[in-house]
Amino acid sequence: LFFGCHITMEIWKLLIQDCDIQWSPRSWLDTINWAACNLKGKNLNKIISRLAFSVAIYCIWIEQNNHIFSKEFKDKETIMCSMRNMIRGWLTKLRDIPCSMVNQGLKTTRMLADTIFDR
Numbered sequence: 001l002f003f004g005c006h007i008t009m010e011i012w013k014l015l016i017q018d019c020d021i022q023w024s025p026r027s028w029l030d031t032i033n034w035a036a037c038n039l040k041g042k043n044l045n046k047i048i049s050r051l052a053f054s055v056a057i058y059c060i061w062i063e064q065n066n067h068i069f070s071k072e073f074k075d076k077e078t079i080m081c082s083m084r085n086m087i088r089g090w091l092t093k094l095r096d097i098p099c100s101m102v103n104q105g106l107k108t109t110r111m112l113a114d115t116i117f118d119r
Contacts, residue, residue, distance in 0.1 A: 008060050011076050015083060019052040020045070044103040047094065048087070048110070055086045091116075 009025070016023050026034060039050045063079055066072040091112055097103055099117040107116060 005064075007076060008064075011060060011079055011083075012056055014076070014080055015052050015056050018080075018084065019048050019087075021049050021052060042098060043100065044094075044097055044106040044110075044116075047097070048091070048106070051087050051090050052083075055083050055090075059083050059086070 015021075022038075023031075023034065035050075035053050039046055039053060041047075059079060059082060063074060066074075091110060094112070094116040096118040097116045103117070106112075107114070
């Protein structure tokens, strides 16, 4: 049901593209199982993926409720902008990330502060 809506699926596909998440369309239950198995770990890519997954669920749930109960509609670009800002906000609060080459590259790509790394 969650990804049964074509707009919801489009938003999720845009987000996984933004965050470089390797995922293919699945049922909701398969998606939850996939996330539980594949988004574990403390490397920055896994953290970004978990954040993206959580933010997507939260924002889409809020938008669906607004649509059903308040008759408010936002276009997918507005929803994506909100989700990107929310993820970025959470990323600025990260600390104690292992300072590996991969994480350094992601820090640079995502324009994050050096303070995210453990010392």
